[in-house]
Amino acid sequence: MNIILISVVIVNIILALLFSLGAAPILVWVERRVAGFIQDRLGPNRCNIAGFRLGGLIQSFADMLKLVFKEDFRAGNIKERFIFRIAPVIVFVSAFLSFMVMPFADDLVIGTQTFIMQGLPLDFGVLWFLALAGLSVYGIILGGWSSNNKYSLLGSVRAGAQVISYEVSMTLALVSLLITYGSIHLVDIVNFQSGLIFGFIPAWGIIMQPVAAIIFIITSFAEANRTPFDIAEGESEIVGGYHTEYSAMKFGLFFVGEYVAMSASSALMVTLFFGGYNIPWVGTDTLKEHFDIVMIAIIVLLPLLSYKFGGWILKNNVWPKADDKRNNESKWLIRILVMMNIFVVLLLGSFLFFGVSATTTNIAVAIMQVATFAIKLLLMNFVFVWVRWTLPRFRYDQLQDLGWKVLLPISIANIFVTAIAIVAFGA
Amino acid sequence: MIEVSFMSYILLAIILFSIGIVGVISRKNIFIIYMSLELMLNSINLILVSLSRYFGSMDGQIIAMMVMAIAAAEAVVFLSLIVSLYRLKHSINIDDYNSLKQKGIL
Amino acid sequence: MSSNFLSWIVLIPLFSSILLGAMYLYSISVKKIADRYFTFFALLAPMASFFIGFLFFLGLLNGNGEYIYEPYTWLGVNGYIISMGFLGDKLSIFMVLFVTFIGSMIHIYASGYMKGDDGYGKFFSYFNLFMASMLLLVLANSPIIMFIGWEGVGLCSYLLIGFYFTEPLNVVAGNKAFIANRVGDLGFLVGIVYLFFYVGKLGFDYGALEDYVSIVPNHILVIIGISLFIGAMGKSAQIPLYVWLPDAMAGPTPVSALIHAATMVTAGVYMVARFHFLYDLIPHVGVFIAYIGAFSSLFAAIIAMKQTDIKKILAYSTISQLGYMFIAVGLGAYSTGLFHVFTHAFFKALLFMGAGAVIIALHHEQNIFKMGGLRKKIPLIYSVMLVGTLAISGIPPFSGFFSKDEVLLKAYNHNEYLIYGIGLFTAGLTAYYMFRLFFVTFEGKNYKERKMQNISWSMKAPLVILAIGAAFAGFVGFPKIFGGANLIDSWLEAWSGAPTHIEFSADIMLMSVSVLAGLIGISVAYFKFFKYDFNQDIKESGLVYNKFYIDEIIDFLIVRRMRDLSTFVAVVIDDGFIDKTVMSLSNGFINLGRRVGRMQSANTRAYAFFMLVGLSSFSIYLILKLGK
């Protein structure tokens, strides 16, 4: 049994790493390609490994490699070497750790044991997120301060003020949410959202608490230092803000840390407001009970989707020069797709034919939920990117006005209304 | 549950408290003095929490929480005072804040 | 007649006073108010009081015992209760009647006398305040309340003596009166306090005092009696506290007439009569009072013989007459004393007002040796002054004769022959100096002719009324031995003291002797002054003229010594000892504080370090103390 325990824990940690660290290059790619498409251009699509360019994803890895192998340059005016060195680490680690409490799936039951599908099995996940979001600002503040540079210092001052201002509203929005859910355990929160209200609408947080959702999303953008709240970077005003003086992998850590924080924010948003790992209208128990139907549905749907996807690949993934090796990519991709379809269909077919044990069902359901979570996470990250390439940056005073004069009163009023509603109608 | 002796916590808290006092007395930088004060509050909190754990009563933790809330309020007021004082004196040396000093009126 | 109207007797003049004061302030600060409005309110008050008093008088006549009205508790501490109480018995209503009557007359007179004065409203405000205080004194049902009135009349006396306060001499006279009165008031207060200590718990109105005074030890009673009499001395100008009264003549003449002749100075007599139950227990103190009265009487008469100021002569005569009253009350014949008060009020008020009329007529000339031959100029004044003078001289059938004779009779009857002798001699002196005044003023030769000022009817009318009173008031106390009904004695039955036992013939003889003494005095005066030659020099020197140098002696013995003592205290004790001690103490603290203050370096960390040192020492102490 210990082996199972250890393996589940390892799986969890790997998942967390995957979703946070592994997501970073993907997010970089998504950011670039989405920006390209939004601005009617292509974005990076040229870099390849043996002809495989995966729509330009390889470019991200190439950039990573470049950052790792670049010269670690430090300007002569930087006296605080230790702090200068440790600042990006703080940003990266705190962002990374804040991801660790997200539940990827419902409690996994293997045999008699129950495993919580979280990187860190804590039952106060929301607070953990808040704590680490608070800590991550140290990286920015210290990085900017130790750079011994007026733009960097301005950037860190802005970051400090911004985080302190928006953390308040964020916490208060969360409080109203927690009143609604009656728990701070993220798994409880997700399970609460598996229900239905009025019989047909998923009881997601965004429907239960639209105001809190909007405030939380806005403040999450601020906490993650994403546009339109990225005045700490503010490259049009203060060069590059806190990371002006950074280069190579130190900058890389800031860079990755930002995407990890964004990913963590998305994960928390998904968990709190968009049903977490739940598939809409289909709860964990439903999945387990009607696993046969689910498998049949997958057997039917997967080839259809793959067919559409293949068509899209053939249509769009072309290379202008006929004799280039990159033109072979589509061919190989379709082959892999077909192989995967065949494998999945055969596997599921065998399950259907021979029947499945409960453990297998559980694991399969968990995998499906993880997949759901991943999809939602990606979509949420896409929203981050989408917003970034749509909205302009706030001015500093507008930012503070928004934080203190709009979000704070609204969130307090929301707590009030929520509390009254809870008292009046019961939890 | 407690493998570590209870007195270890107390000892640690006492030492932290003493460090806070030493900091208050020996430093001129008002920020450091403030942090020393907070250090003393923290050491008291540690004693409270460990006593709470020892006696199995939540009261200690609740008092510690109140102390934290008060510390937060204190921080806000303190820092705003510092901001206005710094605007006035352009110094963070606590010895410069002596406007109320008796200037030989008798 | 409901007893709560008693308070209105006091309150009407009081309200009138306040109203007049407010009007006066309005008049001087905002807009001038015509004198007639002041006159109206001023005259209304004493007349109304007289009217109410008269109603009470009728009530008492109809057989009611006494009226007591206690509207509220004035003080109530731990069982000691002092009510604001009004007592309307025969004595007080008697006093109220004549006070308000004489007061009304003098008010009318004053309205003429003060006409055109700048302080017209102020004068009547003070006057009515005096009326209220006097009536409160009279109607009070406990010594404490009486003391309020007592002090009130003293205050009004001071205010009115110094009415023309722009003259320094008037202010000095006012101060003198006030200070002399303070000495007496202290005695009075001591007496009250003693009394209060012994019977205060049992109740402090006169009824209760009368019931419980017997529990006070005798020697204490003596102290109380003498203390109270000291108060009476001050108020009624007896030896040795008489000195203020002649100087008090600095005030306007109506003031002299009302306060310093008719009413206030009799407060002492009234007070002794009011405390008759106390003095009855200590007859030897009464005799002492009688002797004081007799000597005051003689002393004042001797001084009066040589005076030249018309008002001063009358003032000394007042002291002399008050002496007679104290003879009577000292010997226990309170009703007799009060009878003399009654008659004296008429003729002395008459004399003062007449003198005032003369003074007015002569443009404020007060020296009798600058008058002369006024008989033809102001015949009405002449005739009323004659009535008054005859009355004071004790010539039958004028009122003075009856009361003075009664006093002498009581003295004789008490076997106090010395007092009788003094009284008789004084009666002769009285006749002499009064007729000296009269003859010098109205007769004489070689006097200077001068233009006379017209005297208004508002001054003359009260004179006439009072002259009638002076002439016939004595018949109220017509002696029984002549078959009359001594109405005073029967009215004040409770105060009449021991009945006189004397033969008719002896009485006739005594009367004759006193009349004879008066006639001798008159004849001496006639021969000496009827044809007084105003061209001769006036001798203004000698022991008697200088009032036996009493003022100078007092100045030397008391005032200078007091000043020396004060100087000694101020220079040696206060400056040299107390100030030095206190200042060195305070300087020591300042020096100490300055040294300690150096520790207040505004160095916060230093403070913290002091705290730490304290904490550390305390901890070491605790470790050592607790040990182990």
Place this chain on the structure above:
Amino acid sequence: MDIIFLVLALLALFGATSTIMFSNTVHSALGFVVTVLALAGLYALLNATFLFMVQIIVYAGAIIALLLFVIMFLNIQQSHAPKEPNKYLLMLVSAIAIVPFDYLLFKAFYSMSFAGDANITTKDFGNIKMLGNELFKNWILPFEAISLLLLVALIGAVVLARKKERA
């Protein structure tokens, strides 16, 4: 557990010492952050999970972040820092002076003669539900008073730090 405690305690002491030792304010603040986080860890060891989080959120996340913000907002350079020539001497003196008090305090706790180990506590001791129940049942009045205090502090801070309006 012993090792964890030891490590955390040493971290706390290290942080506290560096707080009062460094002449640079920012370095001191970082030392204090270390102490705060170590104390948070100790709270976690003592089963006070909520306090553990609150310590991090309030102290590390808010108070010291605000402190650093103010330091940077005022732009206090190292040259602005006061000269402290007697720093170490004063530290030595005050450290010696505090020893008796520490001894007394330690003795006082020691003489409470705690039993060998603490009361057996339930598994959910110190979790948020228990704390909340206790807080809103028995400590509601202090809780409300604290909220009032925070409001007053908020207003006071705004009033204090506001720039004087021109005439």
Place this chain on the structure above:
Amino acid sequence: MGIKIVPRYGKSLKDRLYLPAIFGGMKTTISHFTKNLIDTSNIKTECYPEMQPNDITDRYRGVHRLTHREDDSVRCVACFMCATACPADCIFIEAVERTDGMAEKMPAKFSIDLLECVFCGGCVEACPCDAIRMDTGIFTFIAEKREDFVLNKEQLLNNTARKEEN
């Protein structure tokens, strides 16, 4: 002169909420995104270098060339007009006496530093005998060393006009 205060518009509730405007903007961007995602051929981006630009105009100033006379000899007479006119001083000429009688002088060396050239066309305008032109249509010039960017006389003579190529 007063200050003209321009009123800010957007006082209605809908404007002040900002959210409708934000959603409107996001709708625009997502429509572009989906359109381009479904069919990337909508995007006009050309995949250079595989796809060369085909819309270069005749007047495009590319890399220089020296023209030939009828007998393929150099047309340049080494008059230094172009070097004088060049604002970037990137033309270096060494003159030598011409012996074939076509002209008095000819360049012995004629080099242009493309790293310094600003492609202003001043030399072309200045040339009195139409010896230098910029009509090669070469819009990008690639080399591996700095020295390779200095074109000498032979390279310049070898460059040909784009029109002729087509």
